[in-house]
Amino acid sequence: MTDKDETDSSGWKSRLAAVKARFLGNWRQVRSIVANRRHRAERLHDPLPAGQRPQDILAILLLTVGIALILADIPTYPWLRSLPPGYRDLFASITDFGKSHWILWSTGLFCLGYLAFADFDRLCGRVRLTLAMIWTYAAFVFYSVALTGILALVFKWILGRARPKLYEEVGPVAFDPFILHGAYTSFPSGHSTTVAALATALALIFPTWRWLIIVLAFWTAFSRIMVGAHYPSDVVAGTLLGMTVTLFCARWMARRRLGFTLSANGSIVPIISQRSAQTGLRALWQVVTGRRSALRPAADAETAK
Structure with a gap:
């Protein structure tokens, strides 16, 4: 190995060591913030x-899924077969938005990259606050989608409901618990769970866009029925699962004032106001376009040296 190779190798090792140190330091700060907020949450017994109590959610689940199972599941498959093929093709083009991989990759990489490369101490206040809020909400989306996805998979394999493609063989209410076969993983709908988790998270983060988010989520979840992948009751169950878990995650954060807070009537609202968010995003955009520095003035002077 030449002297140049040794120099390059030592340079990479020092960079990796710096990234590792920054990542661990930032992670310790995050853990410290969460730990400090835990004491506040323990003092709150709201x-x-x-409608959000476990017994209420169970009642809603039993009612809506039971109605869908009796009234909607049986006629759905024959009705789908009577539709022109164009309907199936149309909804097939949007159904993949319910896959979780693009959500988990985008939010997960952002969160890891921010912890590894962001220098909190050198960032100016507004940029630091904005990036911290974006990181908090990205982590919230990642955790909600990942957790609901894992729960949906567990329920799928335990319950073992036959998919609609087996309708003519076993009917619409065939359950074979623990069969561990891909054709028996219909309940609940994983895509619908992911869509509901993402939509609930976004609706909480962007309350003024709530109805548009709900409508888009509805059609994405409904596409699972139109492409023949799930029964209506599967989609209803997946939607309730995604919404419920995400709301409990948001409430856990709100009690600690992490990204959210609880209003006087107990509803979950973003901790940052719309005006503050717009101001922070404007400052961040100015940094991206080179019209301002992300560093504090003292850090700017030190960098210039």
């Missing part, structure tokens, strides 16, 4: 509002 009761869950009606």
Whole structure:
């Protein structure tokens, strides 16, 4: 190995060591913030509002899934077969938006990259606050989608409901628990769970866009029925699972004032106002376009030297 190769190797090792040190330091700061907020949450004993208590959610699940199972599942398959093929092709073009991989990759890489490369101490206040909020919400989306996806997979393999493609063989209510076969993983719908988790998270983060997010999520989840992958009750169950878990995650964060807070009536609202968010994003855009520096003035002077 030449002297140049040794120099390059030592340079890479020092860079990796710096990245590792920064990542661990940032991660310790995140853990410290969460730990400090835990004491505040322990002092709050706000009761869950009606409709969000476990027994209420179970009642809603049993009611809606039961109605869908009895009234919608049986006629759905023959109705789908009566439709022109163009309908299936149309919904097939949007159904993949319910896959979780693009959500997990984008939010996960952003969170890891920010911890590895962001220098909190050198960033100016507004940019630091904005990036911290983006990181918090990205981590919230990642955790909600990942957790609901894992739960959906567990329920799928445990319950073992036959998919609609087996309708003519076994009917719409065939369950074979622990069969561990791909054709028996219909309940609940994994795509619908992911879509509901993402939509609930985005609706909480962007409350003024809530209805548009809900409508887009509805059609994406409904596409699972139109392409013949799931029964209506599968989609209803997946939607309720994604919404419920995400709301509990958001409430856990709100009690600690991490990205969210609880209003006077107990609803979950973003901790940052719309005006503050716009101001922060404008500052971040100015940094990206080179119209301002992301560093504090003292850090700017030190960098210039």
